[in-house]
Amino acid sequence: MLPSRFQKLLPALTLIAVLALAGSARADDLPPLRSLGSPSFSADLAVTVDSLAHPSVAITITVPFSELNWNRVAQGYAAGAGFSVELQPSRGDRLYGGAWEKRLLVPGYGSTHSNRNNLVVSRTFDVPPGRYHVRVHVRDVSSELESSADDQFVLEDLAKMPVGFADLQLGVLDSLGVFLPVPTRSFGYDSDRLAARVTMFDRRNGPWPRPAPLHYRVLDGLGEVRAQGDTIPQLTQPTQSFVLRPRGGELFVGDYTFEVERTEGRSKWRSTRSFEVEESGPPRGRELDLVLEAMSYIAPSEEIDAMRKLTPDQQAEAWERFWRRRDPTPDTPRNEFQVEFFRRLHYATEHFQGFGYGWRSDMGRIYIRYGPADQVETQPATASSPQAEVWYYNQPSRRFVFVDREGFGRYTLVNPTLD
Secondary structure, eight states: OOOSOOSSOOOOOOHHHHHHOOOOOOTTOOOOEEOSSSSOOEEEEEEEEOTTOOEEEEEEEEEEGGGSOOEEETTEEEEEEEEEEEEEESSSSOOEEEEEEEEEEESSTHHHHOTTOEEEEEEEEOOOSEEEEEEEEEEETTTOOEEEEEEEEEEOOGGGOSEEEOOOEEEEEOTTSOEEEOTTOEESGGGGGEEEEEEEEEOOOSOSSEEOOEEEEEEETTSOEEEEEEEOOEEOSSEEEEEEOOOOOOOOSEEEEEEEEEEETTEEEEEEEEEEEOOOOOOOHHHHHHHHHHHTTTSOHHHHHHHHTSOHHHHHHHHHHHHHHTOSOTTSSOOHHHHHHHHHHHHHHHHOOOSSOGGGSHHHHHHHHHOSOSEEEEEOOOSSSOEEEEEEETTTTEEEEEEESSSSSOOEEEESOOO
16 A cells, blocks of 8 residues: 655656656756655745845745644644744855744644645745855744755846846636645646746836737646747836736646746747646546556556546546545545655656666566565675665565666566566
8 A cells, every 4th residue: 555644755757758757847947845854844935026126035835734733722723833044145154034933723623634724934035146055944833843955046136137037936726817826836636727927027218018928838847848828918017927827728747847938039038937746637548558557556457457448538537536546535635645656656767777668667566566665685796696686565574586687777576476
């Protein structure tokens, strides 16, 4: 059985990319910071600009309610978290940032462990252009558990740029068309409502309003275009924000980039933002056949064969039932079983060699079926035996022996044989 709680989950790949090759975020886009300890949190950094296009750094921290220690009080249940942000420039001794606390009170216990509820806090810091080391620290005020995450980023000197973008803000549109930010940049079945808030500045002289023709694209992990379009918003002031919504429908599980570009003659300005889709409906055609082959590692062959024979609409319904039956927390919007399956599929694709896709190798099959081994023993090659790797699992007790007969890293399972 797949576990229902994990540390940081590796994003899955998209469509054929999910089974062939991993994508990567662009160099100018910093993925959300994610802690590995408890309380688990994510922190999204974004460059913002004011009405005069002066840049600053906005940090949004998201802590699921279920990660906090709640105490029963007269009015319901109480919890809280302490936050600190440190922005250390690579040059100079001055440290930027701040520290604060946030207290919570909810009337019922059900609110405390629902994955629908998150503690979200944001702060904006005015810092000069330069290269920084950022460290975000979160402390549960009741349990005193602490966790942190850190990374490097560069704040460009936007004062030298007459035209440009702040960082895109990703979110979804609700039923009324209102933009709702998603600072974790993780989407599920709501990916068909994906939208981006674009903030553009234009400090050049000239009359207002002025057109700002834009081209936007959603790219998958292989750089393939999944959605694109053109729009010509009218800028009425030097700094202005507006919302773009791609018309590509629901996205399949994987890594993506939202890209917006403005072109005038030979000049181009671009802003990108990476995001991931953790849950989705089925892919189509050949991609579905490949995913179903990998899903056969965790399901009876009869169930997979039956899904192959259905019409596309029936396959979508069967796909949803397949994952819903295996969801360890059906009362939450996140299906941990499905997320973990694609995490393992992604890992097997990247780390195991075979005659074809890495997930088709013996190591890939075992990893997808049982997850990471509790212990791995490597046995060097000798004059009489090839190099071997032994995987041990504790609960329940299992032992798998793989050997590299050819010496090229393509391990085959020799004990026990796969059923």
